[in-house]
Every structure is written in C-alpha cells, then in structure tokens.
Amino acid sequence: MSENRRRDPRREWIARNRLHPEHASVLAALGEIGGGAAASEWLGPNGVIRRNPRAIGFIGPNGVKRIDRSGAQQGGQAAGGTRQAAQDSRRQVTIEAPAFLVAVVPDLSGGRLSGHDKDLLGLARRLADADPERPGAVLAVVFGEHKEDSFGEAGIDRLLHLADDAYAGFAPEARLAALAAVERELAPRHWLLPDSPLGGADLGRRLALRLGERPATGVWQLEPDVGSPLGWRCTARGAAESLDIQRPLPRVALALAECAEPVDETRHAAVPLSLAEAIPSALSRIEDLGQVAVDPAGVALAEAEFIVSGGNGVKDWDGFHYAARVLGATEGASRVAVDDGFMARHRQVGATGTWVTARVYLAVGISGAIQHLQGIQSCDKVVAINLDPGCDMIKRADLAVIGDSAAILAALVAKVEQQRGGQRDAA
Amino acid sequence: MRPEQQGVEVAVLVSVGRHPITGRARRADQDARGLELALGLGHQLPGSRVSLLHAGVLDEASEASLRGYLGMGLETLTLLEQTEGADAIPALAEHLAAAPPQLVITGARAERGEGSGLLPYALAERLGWPLVSGLAAVETVENGVATLLQALPRGQRRRLKVRLPAILTVDAAAPAPRQSAFGPARRAELEVTPVAAEPDRELAQWRLAPARKRPKRLKIVKAASARDRFKAAAAKAEGGSGQVLEGVSAEQGAEAIYKLLKEEGVLPR
Ligand SMILES: Cc1cc2nc3c(=O)[nH]c(=O)nc-3n(C[C@H](O)[C@H](O)[C@H](O)COP(=O)(O)OP(=O)(O)OC[C@H]3O[C@@H](n4cnc5c(N)ncnc54)[C@H](O)[C@@H]3O)c2cc1C
Numbered sequence: 001m002s003e004n005r006r007r008d009p010r011r012e013w014i015a016r017n018r019l020h021p022e023h024a025s026v027l028a029a030l031g032e033i034g035g036g037a038a039a040s041e042w043l044g045p046n047g048v049i050r051r052n053p054r055a056i057g058f059i060g061p062n063g064v065k066r067i068d069r070s071g072a073q074q075g076g077q078a079a080g081g082t083r084q085a086a087q088d089s090r091r092q093v094t095i096e097a098p099a100f101l102v103a104v105v106p107d108l109s110g111g112r113l114s115g116h117d118k119d120l121l122g123l124a125r126r127l128a129d130a131d132p133e134r135p136g137a138v139l140a141v142v143f144g145e146h147k148e149d150s151f152g153e154a155g156i157d158r159l160l161h162l163a164d165d166a167y168a169g170f171a172p173e174a175r176l177a178a179l180a181a182v183e184r185e186l187a188p189r190h191w192l193l194p195d196s197p198l199g200g201a202d203l204g205r206r207l208a209l210r211l212g213e214r215p216a217t218g219v220w221q222l223e224p225d226v227g228s229p230l231g232w233r234c235t236a237r238g239a240a241e242s243l244d245i246q247r248p249l250p251r252v253a254l255a256l257a258e259c260a261e262p263v264d265e266t267r268h269a270a271v272p273l274s275l276a277e278a279i280p281s282a283l284s285r286i287e288d289l290g291q292v293a294v295d296p297a298g299v300a301l302a303e304a305e306f307i308v309s310g311g312n313g314v315k316d317w318d319g320f321h322y323a324a325r326v327l328g329a330t331e332g333a334s335r336v337a338v339d340d341g342f343m344a345r346h347r348q349v350g351a352t353g354t355w356v357t358a359r360v361y362l363a364v365g366i367s368g369a370i371q372h373l374q375g376i377q378s379c380d381k382v383v384a385i386n387l388d389p390g391c392d393m394i395k396r397a398d399l400a401v402i403g404d405s406a407a408i409l410a411a412l413v414a415k416v417e418q419q420r421g422g423q424r425d426a427a
Numbered sequence: 428m429r430p431e432q433q434g435v436e437v438a439v440l441v442s443v444g445r446h447p448i449t450g451r452a453r454r455a456d457q458d459a460r461g462l463e464l465a466l467g468l469g470h471q472l473p474g475s476r477v478s479l480l481h482a483g484v485l486d487e488a489s490e491a492s493l494r495g496y497l498g499m500g501l502e503t504l505t506l507l508e509q510t511e512g513a514d515a516i517p518a519l520a521e522h523l524a525a526a527p528p529q530l531v532i533t534g535a536r537a538e539r540g541e542g543s544g545l546l547p548y549a550l551a552e553r554l555g556w557p558l559v560s561g562l563a564a565v566e567t568v569e570n571g572v573a574t575l576l577q578a579l580p581r582g583q584r585r586r587l588k589v590r591l592p593a594i595l596t597v598d599a600a601a602p603a604p605r606q607s608a609f610g611p612a613r614r615a616e617l618e619v620t621p622v623a624a625e626p627d628r629e630l631a632q633w634r635l636a637p638a639r640k641r642p643k644r645l646k647i648v649k650a651a652s653a654r655d656r657f658k659a660a661a662a663k664a665e666g667g668s669g670q671v672l673e674g675v676s677a678e679q680g681a682e683a684i685y686k687l688l689k690e691e692g693v694l695p696r
Contacts, residue, residue: 214545214629215543217544238541239537239540239542240447240538241638242450243637243638244638245635246634285557285589285593286587287588287589288586289574289585289588290585293695294584298582303581303582304581328693359693360687382669385680396669398670399687401680401681401683403677415678415682415685416685
C-alpha cells in the first residue's frame with residue numbers, strides 16, 4: 001500500500017451508521033485492515049480523531065468485557081499474536097566481513113547450550129562488538145550431535161559444527177586436534193571456553209598449552225584497557241576462590257558462569273562454516289569405554305539428572321518405587337508425601353527441601369505449590385502426571401498428561417520394559 | 428586380585444594448602460585425596476611404590492603442612508627446594524623425566540598462588556603424556572594400560588582406558604583422605620634437593636587482591652509497559668508453552684512421556 005492513507009467517506013459513513021444494511025460487512029473489511037478487531041479509533045471527516053468506546057476491549061473468559069489500558073490488548077486469540085511480536089523484537093544482525101574472530105567452544109551439555117554457554121557467548125559479543133566501526137564475529141565450534149536450534153539467538157555469527165564420531169564422549173585429543181586446525185586456518189583473536197569441570201576447563205587448558213599461551217582461568221570480569229596487548233583487562237579467581245587476579249586478557253580465557261549477560265536483544269546469523277583442510281586424526285592414547293551404570297538411588301538429589309518425584313496423588317507407592325527403578329531415576333517427593341511417611345525426609349524437593357537441578361523432572365501427582373515449584377526452578381524439562389488439568393504443575397510442565405498416576409506409570413514401565421526386551425532379542 | 432597385575436610406580440605431586448577460613452597452611456585437600464587414591468592403589472596392586480614430590484620453598488609452615496601428607500603413611504618426601512615465587516613446572520618436569528614413574532597423580536587446582544590448575548596440563552604437554560582429569564578411581568593396571576573411572580557431573584561415572592605413563596588429576600570426587608598421624612609425620616624424612624629456579628615474572632606483574640564478593644545477577648525485565656513489568660514481577664508459573672494431553676488413554680500418555688525421556692537421553696540403555 002502507498003504511504004498516503006486513502007479515505008473512503010462513503011465507507012466511513014456506513015461504518016458509523018449501525019442501521020445501514022452493509023454496516024456489518026464494511027466493519028469487517030475495515031477491521032481486516034485495522035488488524036483483527038473492529039476499529040475503535042479513526043480519523044473523522046474533519047480531520048478529528050473519532051473514537052468508538054464500544055469497540056475497545058475484549059470479551060474475557062467469563063463472558064465479561066475487559067479493557068486493557070496498557071495498549072497491549074490481550075485475551076482471546078490476540079495473546080498468541082503478542083507473544084509472536086515479543087519474539088520478533090530482536091534485532092537481526094549480520095556481520096559480513098568481520099575484522100576478527102572470537103572463537104567460543106561451548107560445552108553443549110545434553111546437546112543444548114547451557115546457561116554457562118550463553119553467558120560466555122554474551123562475553124564473546126562484548127569482545128566482538130566493542131568497536132562498532134570494526135565489528136568482530138563470534139565463531140562457535142560445536143562438537144558432536146546437538147539438539148540446539150537457537151544458536152543465532154545466543155549471539156553466534158559463524159557456526160563450525162564438527163559432527164564426527166571421533167569427538168563423541170571423552171575425546172580431548174581429537175577435539176584438541178580439531179581446535180588446532182581451526183587456529184591454523186581461521187586464527188581467531190580470542191579463544192573463550194567455559195571453566196566448567198570436564199567440559200571447557202579440561203579442553204581449554206589443553207588448548208592454551210598447545211597454542212603456547214598462558215590462559216586466564218576463572219575469569220569473571222572484563223574491562224577495556226588500552227595498556228594491554230589485546231585491549232582488555234580481566235579479573236580472575238585464583239587460589240581456591242580466595243584471590244582476585246587482575247591481569248591483561250590473554251588470547252585464551254576460561255570464564256566462570258555469569259561472567260556476562262547473555263544476548264537478548266539481537267539475533268545473529270549463525271552461518272554454517274567448514275574448514276578447508278581436513279583435520280589430521282590425532283593419535284589417541286585415551287579410550288572412552290562409555291558411561292558406567294551408577295545406582296540412581298545413591299546419587300544426591302541436588303545433582304541427580306533425572307528425578308521421578310511423587311506427591312499426594314501417588315496411591316500405589318510400590319508401583320512408584322518400581323517405576324523409578326525401571327526408569328533409572330532418582331526418587332524425589334513433595335512435602336505431603338514426606339509428611340505422610342511415604343518417603344524419607346532427605347527426598348523432599350522444594351523450598352524447605354532440596355533445590356534440584358535435574359535435566360528432566362517427572363512430577364507424579366504433585367499439585368505444584370509455590371514452595372515446591374521453587375525447588376524445581378532450574379530444571380530443564382518438567383513432565384507432569386496429574387488428574388487436575390488446572391493445577392499449577394501443569395502450567396509449569398513442558399509435557400503434561402492428565403490421568404491417573406498409577407495407570408500411566410504402569411503403562412510407562414510396560415513400554416520401557418517392552419522396548420528393552422525387544423532390544424535384547426534383536427541383539 | 429588377578430596374578431598378571433604387578434605393582435606400579437606412582438608419583439603424587441603435593442602442594443601446600445590453605446585453610447579456607449583461617450588461611451593457615453595445611454595439607455591441600457585435593458592433593459591429599461590424590462595420595463589416598465595412590466595408597467589405595469598400592470594396596471590393590473602389591474609391589475607398587477608411592478612417592479611424594481613437592482617443589483617449593485622450605486620453611487616452618489610449609490614443612491608442617493608437607494608432613495601432613497607423610498603422616499598418611501609414607502616414609503619420605505622428595506622436596507625440590509626453590510625460592511619464593513619460582514615456577515615449579517620446569518623443576519617438576521625435569522625431575523619426572525629423569526626417573527619416569529608410570530602414574531603421576533595431582534590435585535586439580537592448588538589452594539595458593541594462581542591456582543589455575545594448569546600444572547598437570549603443562550607437565551603433560553612437556554612430557555608428552557596423556558592426561559585424564561576428574562579421576563574417581565583406578566580400577567586395574569595391566570600391561571601398561573590403566574582402566575580408570577572418571578567422575579562426571581551429577582554423580583555419574585565414565586570408564587576410560589589410558590596408556591601409561593599418564594598424568595591423572597583428582598578433585599572432590601576422589602576418596603576422602605585418611606587422617607594424618609602426628610608421630611609418623613614427625614619421624615618421616617624430607618629429602619631436600621635444591622634446584623635452579625626461574626622466577627615467574629608474569630605472575631609478579633599481576634595485581635592480586637583478596638577475592639571480592641561477586642555481584643548477584645539481577646533479574647532484568649525488559650518490558651515496554653508497566654503492565655508487562657508487573658506481570659513479570661508477579662509471575663508464578665508461565666504457562667502456555669507446555670503440551671497438555673487430556674482425555675488420552677494411559678498408554679498414549681505413557682508413549683508421549685517415553686518419547687520425551689528418550690529424546691532427552693535419560694533412560695538407561
Ligand atoms: C513454609 C512451607 C514450606 C513448604 N515447603 C515445601 C517444600 O519444600 N516442598 C514441598 O513439596 N512442599 C512444601 N510445602 C507444602 C506445599 O505448600 C504443598 O502443600 C505441597 O507441596 C503439596 O504437595 P502435593 O502436591 O504432593 O499434594 P496436593 O497439593 O494434595 O496435590 C496432589 C495432586 O495430585 C493429584 N492427584 C490426586 N490423585 C491423583 C491420581 N490418582 N493420579 C494423578 N494425580 C492425582 C491432584 O490432582 C493434585 O494435583 C511447604 C509449605 C509451607 C507452608
């Protein structure tokens with residue numbers, strides 16, 4: 001449509017005249033242009049704004065008219081639209097010809113960018129965007145299979161995905177060889193890794209020594225400093241967290257969680273990249289024989305990865321314990337289950353129990369009281385089994401199944417056992 | 428115990444620790460765990476020899492804390508004496524290269540100085556040995572190959588095989604150290620060898636200060652209107668994103684849960 005608003009006085013007149021036979025259709029047409037609802041405001045024939053107060057607001061869930069004066073009208077279908085708009089408010093940034101590269105090697109634990117990874121990418125963006133005239137690009141080197149689809153939102157401009165089997169599991173030598181190849185070919189100005197046990201902490205130290213750099217470890221703060229070789233000064237934790245070391249930022253830095261704010265205003269291109277030369281295969285003196293089955297009951301609740309938690313809605317406790325064993329999950333409980341004596345006190349999840357960090361939390365017959373929800377704040381995926389579709393746990397859950405807990409758990413156990421039996425037959 | 432297992436030569440690198448509250452010198456926790464692991468290995472494989480190695484200054488405080496390791500049941504400790512502020516890596520690398528043991532066990536991080544945890548990596552790079560971090564247990568040593576258990580986050584374990592000689596680092600997942608007995612610690616011997624020391628010039632230029640408290644991250648709400656800000660502040664549980672299965676049979680529900688668990692990879696294989 002052109003810039004000038006074309007007015008149609010006849011249609012405006014019909015729109016104002018409720019008794020006109022074409023009134024409804026004209027309103028609908030105007031509404032389509034105006035975006036969904038009947039127009040509540042329009043420019044009158046004399047250039048004066050006219051308002052229709054009856055067109056304001058929406059009909060709430062109980063059939064009562066509601067008026068939202070914040071400007072962001074919600075309710076009904078409009079809610080979906082605003083959420084869409086909120087997501088799209090990120091500014092798209094594309095860096096065509098970067099002046100330099102900031103390489104980041106995220107942990108990608110469980111196949112997704114962790115909070116630590118996102119903080120680190122925020123730090124990388126600070127380094128890359130410091131000089132708006134000559135912006136750098138953030139290069140992420142990602143090993144193995146992943147389930148992440150928002151690399152761009154996290155602030156990544158270039159993505160190097162090395163999906164070879166050789167990088168699976170604990171393969172520091174193969175990964176190091178790949179990073180050395182990246183160094184030779186792309187020569188990033190900065191290397192950033194998360195200082196997280198067994199992830200970046202291990203790989204980053206190896207990388208730094210391979211590159212002949214003395215890395216900064218435990219970095220938690222970064223300031224511009226013209227006197228330093230790279231133009232930055234960092235503050236790092238040393239001596240078992242008892243010392244702050246201020247030093248010029250070296251090429252390789254291992255940063256702690258919360259070292260910077262994660263990216264939340266821009267969306268980056270995450271252009272896939274590949275290396276021109278083949279990565280030389282490293283001689284491996286370490287062989288990964290895979291994870292060992294540990295008894296999930298012995299794992300501390302606070303650090304368990306997969307928790308099956310039972311509440312007042314669990315009636316068949318033997319079935320619950322059996323399900324936890326078959327699923328290989330650590331057991332948790334709500335306070336009611338503990339108070340009623342079905343579970344031990346140290347199994348209680350929540351404000352007065354344990355704050356858990358599980359990646360998957362299966363809540364069986366738990367209503368989701370705020371004291372309980374507090375305890376599962378940092379869980380990634382919450383699955384709820386409950387009879388009541390309106391309870392708060394369902395609102396928190398990523399997947400909720402409405403039904404009787406005992407029946408669903410039994411079906412789940414049967415399913416897992418059947419799959420396992422099938423695999424054994426096939427093998 | 429299988430007959431083909433013979434003893435191994437283990438060197439444990441130990442440092443002077445720092446009590447987290449009083450700041451006094453003590454045996455470092457992770458190093459003591461490393462020694463405990465080595466002693467356990469000596470028990471498991473008869474004929475193994477465990478030696479203790481430290482590079483650094485010899486004074487009253489450091490001697491007292493080094494004797495803390497000796498009190499765990501060893502007779503001698505080799506001390507490569509250096510001046511204050513010297514770089515320990517070249518001295519240790521030279522000593523280990525001269526008489527290479529099969530296993531070198533260190534703590535993951537020192538409790539004093541830079542405490543960057545670089546030392547084992549630097550030694551591995553200099554000696555060209557493989558390194559395994561986060562060790563929880565040594566299962567077997569056979570024909571120059573060690574089978575290890577590595578501690579993963581969340582209480583998980585991973586089994587690794589590594590060709591010897593190798594460097595292993597331990598952290599808090601390794602077995603807790605035994606008590607140090609005072610009498611044997613007093614009677615044990617420190618074998619002191621003075622070595623040439625290169626000062627760590629870079630470290631000397633850095634500014635060191637007692638750790639400041641890190642600022643708590645604020646929950647920043649970026650909202651255009653007061654209503655959004657209020658909603659963000661008062662939000663209890665954000666709904667809408669999750670999938671709700673209502674009116675399905677138990678089998679269908681179980682199927683959906685099974686799919687999610689499978690996707691997340693939390694089911695035991
Ligand atoms: C100071 C204070 C601290 C607290 N701290 C904690 C805490 O740390 N942790 C904690 O958990 N609680 C805590 N509470 C208690 C909390 O407020 C709740 O009372 C408690 O969490 C509720 O437990 P629940 O969800 O198991 O039980 P209920 O609220 O009774 O919920 C049971 C749920 O199971 C469902 N259900 C019933 N039958 C079935 C069935 N057959 N199949 C499937 N679903 C079924 C119901 O629909 C319901 O949603 C605290 C309370 C206070 C006052």
